[in-house]
Amino acid sequence: MKYFATPEIGLSYTEVNNAIEAVFAEHGRGNVQMPPKVYITFPHGDFRTMPAYLPALNLAGVKVVNVHPLNPAKGLPTVMALTVILDVDTGRAIALLNATKLTNMRTGAAGAVACKYLSPKKSVILGLVGSGQQAEAQVRAIAEILSIEKILVWSRTEKNTLALCRQLSHFDCVSATLAGACDCDVLVTTTPSRAPIVKDEWVHEGTHINAIGADAKGKQELDPAILKRAMVIVDDPVQAAHSGEINVPISNGEFSVEEISGTLGEIVLGSKKRSGSEQVTVFDSTGLAIQDLAIAEIAMKSGRAFNLPYP
């Protein structure tokens, strides 16, 4: 069994985006085994277990990932993850990967794949609501797909906005009001909000939105009125209904699973398409176990590993 402590080193978003797009195509073909994530709740956070199997890639495993919002004060990331890869033929664990940074990257890449098919244009003004690590990952992944003219950042604190713009110094990155950040072509929301913060009237026609932040029951970033007029694309209908941007509106009766227009897999396969330049589109990302397998596979090809005795 090999342990990859820093499997993200040397991975480029070009190859990650390609791997994530390919695995969404597999999902669109219905050629995956992926039971819903299982949640365990702690007093100060939770952890999720995400098993999956991709027969066409002969690839199987499980990611274990926590979410502990108080961690940064203790010097630890909010989200940490470990992926176990199993040999399909024997069930033996063949690799363990520190998947903390891989999780950021595979989520960024899903946003980039959504932009490839749903962005209203190839050269865009990018709005960011939220300025954490996932905001940065989205920008870096999307930059491989679209030409980013300008980045408008809203964050709860100006300090965080400036820190992100320093990280993204190759881009024209500026601070904006919440309404101002929404005046863009592609909007990316990455906050842990539990109430709608993006108002319907701020989002103009033709905007594509990557709704990334809502990934657990009770989380929500967008005014449900946006969902009502948008083409809503999810990564996985069961997960999205349970824990994605649409979970609260579904619980409230403001949205229904029948109003989901399709999955990112169907978009990649071309069986579902954006319906014109005035269409608002929303990609509701919850994060899929198959994304974790896909990025683990390419990371294992080049990554340095420790050998561990097992079984």
Added chain:
Amino acid sequence: MKYFATPEIGLSYTEVNNAIEAVFAEHGRGNVQMPPKVYITFPHGDFRTMPAYLPALNLAGVKVVNVHPLNPAKGLPTVMALTVILDVDTGRAIALLNATKLTNMRTGAAGAVACKYLSPKKSVILGLVGSGQQAEAQVRAIAEILSIEKILVWSRTEKNTLALCRQLSHFDCVSATLAGACDCDVLVTTTPSRAPIVKDEWVHEGTHINAIGADAKGKQELDPAILKRAMVIVDDPVQAAHSGEINVPISNGEFSVEEISGTLGEIVLGSKKRSGSEQVTVFDSTGLAIQDLAIAEIAMKSGRAFNLPYP
């Protein structure tokens, strides 16, 4: 993060039995978070993901375990397992354990705990149907609880019976017919059978049965008539109904969940009891994630570990 490659070294069944009994008591008190196991199916086997959290022990984690029946021909165990232990406060993975042998031990210990409360006497003739590693684990764990006068072993092949008796050379261990092995005080079944092999007429009054082998949909070792006249104790009602000895009889309408007499946790707490010396009792073991956490905790106290950089 620490990796324990051989955490079973130095563990005694005395301490394992005690830890497993304590965790069943926690289960009986309803003081655990343990969603049902999640199964992924491969062409030649499967793997199961088993997360759990024990608040009273401040202990959480997940076991990943496969079942690949063709493995022995490839020189690998049929069942291999890895347990990840998470820090409750931060969600950080703090330990990984090679849980292949721990899985055998914690299953043996559950059988021993069942015998402690359900065996008709303290000095017993032990019947074994099946002669694999789990048969041996059951004997070693039960020997800490009961005095074993004689062991009667049935296996598909005499070679396997003799191999087990050589392993158990401190015991009076002999080969028996299937009916002969059932002529005992405590019967332990550990086969991968998918049809009843233990007939009702072979099981005399007062016998206690540890039904260990059935741990997935479609598996079954006992004539359902035995369940109808027995006090049926399960480790967990949801798991047992899905994948334990009772799963096929429930699917066929020959048994119902209402006929479950109780859980091993309730037996340990004394809220359910054997109803006299003539009562046949069955312990239907599917294996619980909380058993894996309990044995991991004691293994981590004394085991030697590698330090791994994480996150």
